[in-house]
Amino acid sequence: MPISKSTYIGAAALLLLLGLAALLAIVATSLVLVARSQQQFAGVVTAREVRSAAADLLALVQDMETGQRGYLLTGDESYLAPYRQAVGQVARKAEALRRALRDFPDLEPVLGRLSSTLDAKLAELADTLQLYRSGAREQALAMVDTDRGNKLMEQLRGELQRVRESAEVRLDLAVDRQRASADLLRWVSILGAVAVILVVAGAVWLVLRYTRVLGRARQDVERLNAELEERVRDRTAELGRANEEIQRFAYIVTHDLRAPLVNIMGFTSELETSLATLQSYVARVVDADQCEEEDPATVEARIAIEEDLPESIGFIRSSTRKMDGLINAILKISRDGRRPLKPVRLDLRSVIETSVEAIQHQLKEHDGAVELDIRTGPIVSDRLSLEQIFGNLLDNAVKYRQPDRPLRLAVSSHEAPGRQIVVEIRDNGRGISPQDHERVFELFRRSGSQDQPGEGIGLAHVRALVRSLGGDITLASEFGAGTTFRIRLQRDLGQFLGSSRA
Template identity: 30%
Template sequence: MPISSRFVIQSTIVLLAVGLFTLLAIVGMTIWLNERSQTHFQEVIEARDIRSSAVALRSALQAAESSQRGFLLSGNEIYLAPYDSAKAMAQRQLDALRRMLATNGEARPMLERLAAVVGDKLGELDQTIALAADRRDAEAQAILRTNRGKALMDQANVFLSGIERAADERLTEGVAEQRANAALLRVASIMGAVVIVLVVGGVTLTVARYAREIAQARDEVRALNAGLEERVARRTADLLQERDRAEVLLAEVNHRVANSLTLVASLVRLQANALSDQAAKDALEETQGRILAISLVHKRLYSSGDVRFVELDGYVASLLEHLETSMRAEGHGGASLRHELEPLKLTTDASVNLGVVVTEWVTNAFKYAYPDRTGDVRVRLRRLDDGRAELVVEDDGIGREDGAPVRGTGLGTRIVKGIAAAMRADVEYLRRQPGTVARLTFPLPAD
């Protein structure tokens, strides 16, 4: 029975999921065992340090006691040369034991007793050395004969031996845990490798069988469809004719839309001329400019033959020419337009949005940038390096101070913000000395 592509896909997904789960399990177990190994290794290091400190403390006490005995027997102070360093070493090692066993509640009473014993032992050593130094040998010998120093040393040895045994046990446990971790990791790796090999084998067999059946089916299709190319060519020709007819119809639609928008703009213009309220007239004139910007896009569409993309350089140039003529006709002749337009293409909807933004910014520059003198309004359109483009409208006019009220109705600013959001574009307004820069960066379609 032939296998279906759905079965191949489902079985491959299941097998790959099993392999991925196994791999993740191995990785997770490796990480977990590594963390355990680090923990046990740290415990081994701590146990080793504790044992080393205990051994060093015993050695320091023995060295101090040897110095005391040598001085008492010979009266030669040369035997006291290592005494002070041995005392300091004993104190350092005792402090190290306290620090390393600070979190061990069971060891705290033993450490306190050990510290007392060490203190008493060092005190006994200091006392006998001081008596011998004062030539009071009889008193020093009397203290020695009490065997108190030996008893203190025996007690210290008992405590230190207990610490060493506990450290040895921790060392043994840590090494055993590390061996167990290594064995567990080895078993998990072997089992995971077996599962992965089985998964790869299953996927390979399934894909090989499916590929063989696909090859057989392809041969059958080639044999059955000897005349398919002719039928496809005939159907393609029919589709091309239908496409050409649809493009002609779409161009006619764009032509009619452009004419209708031009008519609407003219009606808005007539309505504005009939009003006496200057604010209302200005609002209608701005609306007329926006409508004409949209109509120019449709004119470009039915004249270019490409209904999906608009050549921005030609479209923006014609729009700027229209805006300059319109602004001068309205009495805003203080500005002159300059433009640098790099050849770019944009989708129809984005071109409409960009045309509205150009209309808003250029119109505002003509109206407000040069109230009492002449100057340039510069428009730049160029491609950036990150798959985006930028539109810049700048002037050398009076600019706008921080906190100054918005001139006009403020609708244009809201329109620009809404268009920028729709285009996934960024809008910036920069103050210069003098003048203002308006910048829109927007994404370009993929080539």
């Protein structure tokens, strides 16, 4: 049964969650076991320190006793060398043993007895040596013969042995626990590895199965694409022929519409000339009859000639003028649509600067300024189309400026993915309301107050030109704050036209 996309996503998500859960379990368990192992290792280190300190302390006291006995028997000062070396180290070793036994609360009584025994033994050694040096040799030997020093040494050795035995027990226990933690960590790692391997194996199986499904789907898509491309080529050719017919029809229709329109405009001019004759005639009749009461028919004729006819002729004149502008616009779009594009290598900055120079006199009139930030090199495009695009947009920016502030224009360009460039033209004019952002690109549609002359074909013409160059145009605007037109163009129009024709 083929696997669906939703099934694949669900299974992949489940495997991912399982793998994540296994990984989190491994990490959490490892952290706990590592922390426990660190504690146990600290216990091992402490036990070894206690054992080492006890052994060192016992060895030092034994060295002191050996040096004392040798000196008492021979009187040779060289026998006191071990004694002197041990005297300075006993206090440090005893303090080190006390610090190490802080984690052994059960040995506090032993530590107390050990301290008193050690002090007594050190005092016994010092007293015998003091007596011997003062000349009381027999008294010093007699003190040794009392066997008190030997008993103190045995007590000290016993206390230190208990300390060492307790340290050994703790050391063995810590080592056993550390070994158990290591074994547990090993099993956790093994089980975690098995779980991860199972999850990875499931993911590989799922990916392979879905890949086979995608492969079959890709083959079907390629087959359908081949058929679709063939149909698209046929339809494109048909659309091309239909577009040519439409353009030819539009040209013929608009051309034929001009003939009756010219007649209407001509007869309107004749009517205006005849109207002047009639008005002068009516004025003479009125002057001849000014002493008599005017006939109602004469009054109506005078009103028709002086008011109604001029108003009607003016309406006809404005309507024919507007229709003439629309016909000219349609003819212009029709001609531009049939004009072949001529891709040439050109400097975009130079083209934009030429368009800016064309509106310099208007900018000076309105205290305007233009800022250029062109970050693109030479491009290959149709110069005439670009000049018309930039000219229309800059002219609109001047035409629809905000009267209460100086006009500011900014033209910039930068590279875009897909071998394209983006040109932005920003102004601080009156802006366009949100509902009209797309409508202004429609033919014969305008936005805002109609206080400027125009037929509503400028932006429609610009969009048609931009799309013929393989690009698109969009706008972003805030009503009352300004508008930014963003034009996306092909960097190499010749290459684009070649690939589209192929």
